[in-house]
Amino acid sequence: MRKVEFIDIPNLEKARLRKHNADTIFFSFNPSKEALIYFKNKKYFIRTYGCQSNIRDEETMSGILDKLGMIKTYNENEADVAILNTCAVRENAEDKVFGQIGDFKKIKEQNKKLILLICGCMIEQKHIIDKILSTFPYVDIMFGTHNIKDLVLLLSNYIDNNIRYVDVSSYEGDIIEDLPVKRLETYKAFVNITYGCNNFCSYCIVPYTRGKERSRSEEEILKECEELVKKGYKEITLLGQNVDAYGKDLKNGSTFARLLDKVASLNVPRVRFLTSYPSDFKDEVIDVIAKHSNIMKFIHLPVQSGSNSILKTMNRRYTREEYLELVNKIKNKIPSMEFSTDIIVGFPNESYEEFLDTVSLAREVHYTSAFTFIYSPRVGTPAAKMKDNVTYEEKVKRFKELVKELEIDFNFYAQRMVGNTYEVLVEEVSKKNKNLLSGYTENNKVVHFKGDKSLIGNIVKVKILENHLYSLIGEIVNE
Ligand code: 5AD
Numbered sequence: 509m510r511k512v513e514f515i516d517i518p519n520l521e522k523a524r525l526r527k528h529n530a531d532t533i534f535f536s537f538n539p540s541k542e543a544l545i546y547f548k549n550k551k552y553f554i555r556t557y558g559c560q561s562n563i564r565d566e567e568t569m570s571g572i573l574d575k576l577g578m579i580k581t582y583n584e585n586e587a588d589v590a591i592l593n594t595c596a597v598r599e600n601a602e603d604k605v606f607g608q609i610g611d612f613k614k615i616k617e618q619n620k621k622l623i624l625l626i627c628g629c630m631i632e633q634k635h636i637i638d639k640i641l642s643t644f645p646y647v648d649i650m651f652g653t654h655n656i657k658d659l660v661l662l663l664s665n666y667i668d669n670n671i672r673y674v675d676v677s678s679y680e681g682d683i684i685e686d687l688p689v690k691r692l693e694t695y696k697a698f699v700n701i702t703y704g705c706n707n708f709c710s711y712c713i714v715p716y717t718r719g720k721e722r723s724r725s726e727e728e729i730l731k732e733c734e735e736l737v738k739k740g741y742k743e744i745t746l747l748g749q750n751v752d753a754y755g756k757d758l759k760n761g762s763t764f765a766r767l768l769d770k771v772a773s774l775n776v777p778r779v780r781f782l783t784s785y786p787s788d789f790k791d792e793v794i795d796v797i798a799k800h801s802n803i804m805k806f807i808h809l810p811v812q813s814g815s816n817s818i819l820k821t822m823n824r825r826y827t828r829e830e831y832l833e834l835v836n837k838i839k840n841k842i843p844s845m846e847f848s849t850d851i852i853v854g855f856p857n858e859s860y861e862e863f864l865d866t867v868s869l870a871r872e873v874h875y876t877s878a879f880t881f882i883y884s885p886r887v888g889t890p891a892a893k894m895k896d897n898v899t900y901e902e903k904v905k906r907f908k909e910l911v912k913e914l915e916i917d918f919n920f921y922a923q924r925m926v927g928n929t930y931e932v933l934v935e936e937v938s939k940k941n942k943n944l945l946s947g948y949t950e951n952n953k954v955v956h957f958k959g960d961k962s963l964i965g966n967i968v969k970v971k972i973l974e975n976h977l978y979s980l981i982g983e984i985v986n987e
């Protein structure tokens with residue numbers, strides 16, 4: 509057995525505390541001479557699973573490793589350092605990661621010097637660490653979401669001592685500023701405004717893996733946004749588990765509405781934000797969205813369920829009626845507004861009638877897109893302790909029924925776009941067809957169309973020709 513040094517180990521009890529105020533710490537980069545020499549021009553590979561917060565973490569880790577003189581590769585077979593940045597939100601996300609760790613066995617055999625690291629939300633759970641330690645002896649380092657700032661130190665320790673390291677701090681978390689960043693995209697950027705979550709929805713592991721809800725200062729957020737605008741970024745997405753809670757902890761008058769107003773006042777063509785929490789969504793935010801044409805008229809507003817009894821056991825702090833009232837209030841003020849959502853099907857003991865409440869809510873809102881999930885029990889959350897009288901087969905049946913219902917609206921609204929012209933931010937050469945470009949409309953629909961690569965990064969006018977339900981085909985129009 510290889511020796512393991514536990515610098516810190518995860519602890520669910522500590523992870524759920526909400527006592528301390530977050531400190532702001534400024535990142536300092538001081539690698540040892542040996543590390544600078546060892547890692548110079550070596551290659552690193554990162555594979556990220558899960559949400560935008562994880563993608564943003566990959567950008568931070570890439571920034572740190574670039575600073576160390578390393579070079580990013582997208583081919584795991586040629587990597588000297590490989591990082592799997594994991595997601596714990598559902599079991600199938602975890603299963604994918606275990607499969608990928610398994611695939612690394614061969615790569616490790618061929619390249620004994622490869623350093624394999626696992627980080628992200630999965631690693632915040634003690635039972636996962638135990639499983640990886642015993643099942644995958646070739647995993648070298650595991651570190652948590654709060655420990656990214658120590659990446660270089662962990663790598664240095666590893667090359668000095670050649671033992672396995674586990675460094676996962678379960679605590680409420682701080683704000684780390686001045687972290688290096690290498691962005692994955694050249695025209696679209698994510699900017700964290702809050703970290704962590706205080707909501708403790710009864711099914712969700714995130715408040716345990718990412719710590720307390722804490723807001724960055726307006727000054728730091730605006731500094732980051734201004735730099736992005738200077739570099740020519742066309743779209744900024746303000747990121748937080750609950751953006752509507754922004755500023756609560758700062759106690760200096762900062763609110764999400766004020767922040768959004770300031771960001772939209774910068775010279776950036778597109779502003780988005782993710783994720784909104786229904787009962788924290790303030791009227792002032794609606795006014796700010798209405799005031800700025802560069803705030804996209806598309807809101808992701810997770811409902812999770814349309815049944816009041818299920819919402820209550822989920823510990824969501826709103827009723828079906830309040831959710832619908834909010835949607836209608838927004839639609840009345842901004843008639844062009846479109847909504848997407850997250851829905852969980854098959855929460856423990858959900859009756860068929862309760863499920864139908866979700867279907868009827870979806871029919872009322874008319875979502876133009878949605879993410880639907882089958883409930884997945886997460887160790888340590890209150891819902892995972894509940895007995896469940898719904899079979900998995902029944903959950904799958906309900907899931908399919910809901911998707912069918914949702915697709916009626918998706919299709920109706922996509923079809924309505926055909927023949928009309930929309931602004932599209934051109935992002936890349938289409939992954940499926942090299943002769944086409946791809947980009948997103950204001951209402952977040954992906955469109956494929958013919959055009960010259962030089963258009964990437966520009967906003968162009970595209971007439972929609974065909975509706976393929978989850979994507980559209982169009983042609984550029986010159987006006
Ligand atoms: N099971 C299924 N879906 C979940 N989500 C969060 N936790 C779970 C779980 N245990 C979904 C919620 C959330 C989205 C990011 O993931 O819908 O909004």
Ligand code: SF4
Nearest residue numbers: 705707708709712714
């Ligand atoms: Fe999880 Fe609820 Fe927080 Fe979203 S708001 S991250 S679902 S606890």
